[in-house]
Amino acid sequence: MKALTSKQVLQETDTSDPNAVTSLTFTHRALSDVSCLAEFMKLERLDLTFNNLSSLEGLKPCVNLKWLSVKQNKLRSLKGIEGCICLTVLNAGSNMLQSMDEVSNLVRLRALILNDNEIVSICRLDHMKELNTIVLSRNPISKIGESLGKANSITKLSLSNCKIQGIDSSIKYCTELRELRLSHNEIRVLPSELARNTKLQNLDLGNNMIMRWSDLKILSSLTNLKNLNLVGNPIAEKDVLAKKIKNLVPSLQIFNARPIDKANKNTTAGTDDNVLVGAGGIDKKKGQKMKKPTNTDKDENTPSTDPKPKRKSRDKLVTEDETAIKSKIDDMANENRNEKKEDDTMRKKKKKVKSGSLAVKLLSPEPEVGLGGPSAWDL
Numbered sequence: 001m002k003a004l005t006s007k008q009v010l011q012e013t014d015t016s017d018p019n020a021v022t023s024l025t026f027t028h029r030a031l032s033d034v035s036c037l038a039e040f041m042k043l044e045r046l047d048l049t050f051n052n053l054s055s056l057e058g059l060k061p062c063v064n065l066k067w068l069s070v071k072q073n074k075l076r077s078l079k080g081i082e083g084c085i086c087l088t089v090l091n092a093g094s095n096m097l098q099s100m101d102e103v104s105n106l107v108r109l110r111a112l113i114l115n116d117n118e119i120v121s122i123c124r125l126d127h128m129k130e131l132n133t134i135v136l137s138r139n140p141i142s143k144i145g146e147s148l149g150k151a152n153s154i155t156k157l158s159l160s161n162c163k164i165q166g167i168d169s170s171i172k173y174c175t176e177l178r179e180l181r182l183s184h185n186e187i188r189v190l191p192s193e194l195a196r197n198t199k200l201q202n203l204d205l206g207n208n209m210i211m212r213w214s215d216l217k218i219l220s221s222l223t224n225l226k227n228l229n230l231v232g233n234p235i236a237e238k239d240v241l242a243k244k245i246k247n248l249v250p251s252l253q254i255f256n257a258r259p260i261d262k263a264n265k266n267t268t269a270g271t272d273d274n275v276l277v278g279a280g281g282i283d284k285k286k287g288q289k290m291k292k293p294t295n296t297d298k299d300e301n302t303p304s305t306d307p308k309p310k311r312k313s314r315d316k317l318v319t320e321d322e323t324a325i326k327s328k329i330d331d332m333a334n335e336n337r338n339e340k341k342e343d344d345t346m347r348k349k350k351k352k353v354k355s356g357s358l359a360v361k362l363l364s365p366e367p368e369v370g371l372g373g374p375s376a377w378d379l
Contacts, residue, residue, distance in 0.1 A: 002052070003033035009040065018042075026051070034058050044086075048073070056080035071095070071113075078102040093117070093135070104128075114139070115158070122147035129153060137161050137181070144168040152176060160184055160204070172196040183207050183229065188215070195221035206256075207232030213244070220248050227254040 004026060006018070013021050023045040024037075031051040035058030037043060045067040046059075053073040059065065060083035067089045068081075075095040081087070081102050089111045090103065097117040103109065104123045111133040119139040124147055125131060133156045141162040148154070148170040157174065158181040165186045171177075172193035180197070183206040190210070194200075200222050210216070211234035219225065228245065230236045242255055252260050 001032045002030050004029075004031050004036055006036045006039055009036065037062060059084060082106070088130075089113075099123075121145070124149075125151045132156065132176075134158070144170060146170050149173055155179065157181070167191050167194065169193045175199070178202065180204070183232075190215055190218050192218060194218050198222065199224055201225060202227040204229045205233065206230065209233065211235050216245070217248065219245075222249065223251055225249050225251055228252055229256055231256045 009021065009024065010016060010018070013024070015021065018040045019042050021040045022042050024040075024043065025047040026034075027047055027049045029051055031048065032053060034048065034053065037046070037059060038061035040062070042064060043062055044064055046062070046065060047069045049069050050072045051070075053070060053075060056070065056075065056078060057080035059068070060080045062084055064086055065084045066086050068084065068087060069091040071091050071093040073092075073095055075092060075097055078092060078097060078100065079102055081090070082105055085106065086108055087106050088108055090106070090109060091111075091113040093113050094116040097114065097119055099121075100112075100114055100119050101123045103112060104125070105127060107127045108130060109128050110130050112131065113133075113135040115135050115137040117139050119136065120141060122136065122141060122144060125134075126149070128151065131151060131153055134154060135156075135158045137158050137160040139162055141159060141164060143164060143166070144159070145168055148157075148168075150173065152173050152175050154174045155176050156179040157177060158179075160181050161184040163186065164182065165188075167182070167187060167190065169191060171180075171191070174197060176199060177197045178199055179202040180200060181202075181204040183204045185208050187205065187208040188210060190205075195218055198221065201224055203219075203222070203225060204227075206229040210230065213235065216230075216235070219228070228249065230241070230245075235241060236256065242260065245255055246252060246260050254260065
């Protein structure tokens with residue numbers, strides 16, 4: 001057991017006055033006891049990531065604490081956190097929590113991050129009037145229930161990699177919702193209540209069980225939707241889906257982690273007849289035979305078919321030689337022009353590819369899309 005001491009805190013903050021300490025960072029210290037922090041009444045920000053804490057009882061007197069991270073510890077309960085009534089941000093991800101009930105009275109909370117725990121249900125959030133971000137990914141939560149009934153301030157909700165079988169009707173109360181992440185669940189149907197979430201911009205439904213087009217028609221109500229992910233659903237295997245989705249949601253920019261226009265091209269890709277030539281010398285573009293070479297196209301080594309070629313005067317030979325040289329110079333000039341055109345075409349294509357890459361970079365969804373990964377939201 002390793003306990004943090006007041007002396008150690010004062011030494012590291014280079015002060016002798018506990019009331020002068022407003023921010024502390026003690027990460028990767030193997031701490032199991034931080035009860036000494038009760039003496040630091042002005043403490044507002046505390047980072048205890050990667051320690052061995054099994055209880056938060058020692059933080060109960062820290063009534064001015066606004067920002068707290070206790071992720072990657074050994075917490076089985078949040079008991080004691082109810083005393084931190086000024087908390088606006090709480091990150092207790094990657095612990096062994098089985099319940100989140102203790103946070104229900106933290107009325108000033110704005111961001112609640114409890115991913116990678118053992119929480120089985122979402123507590124009532126009725127009193128959290130300022131709550132805008134909830135991350136509960138990778139918890140064995142089977143349903144949303146009525147927990148969001150009065151959570152109309154939420155803008156970002158992540159429940160990826162849970163065991164959710166359906167989006168419950170309480171989602172309709174989240175009228176400010178802009179990001180909804182529900183990948184890697186067991187969702188089959190989108191409820192009609194989703195039409196109330198008109199401010200939704202990012203919707204991740206990757207790796208669920210949606211298989212019917214009729215289950216997606218409710219998306220037409222989401223007039224601000226810009227990013228949609230359906231990868232891993234049975235319906236995503238249909239080739240024409242991207243085109244139908246674009247018609248359904250004209251505002252969409254990213255579909256299945258790719259720009260929507262690029263996704264549409266993939267569904268209509270086919271053979272370009274304009275560039276194919278058949279083995280029988282048929283131009284596929286018009287179905288006509290290729291033009292036969294004329295005498296002027298003959299190779300220089302082709303023998304003449306004239307049985308008695310006439311002898312030409314020296315002046316005529318010189319003139320014809322000059323004409324031949326001029327013709328070759330013209331041919332070389334034409335070849336150079338053609339090569340320049342080809343180079344220009346290639347440069348334009350490369351530029352277009354780079355522009356496309358930039359668009360992907362600018363419009364790329366966050367890492368969690370389709371994967372249920374850690375939130376990249378800036379808190």
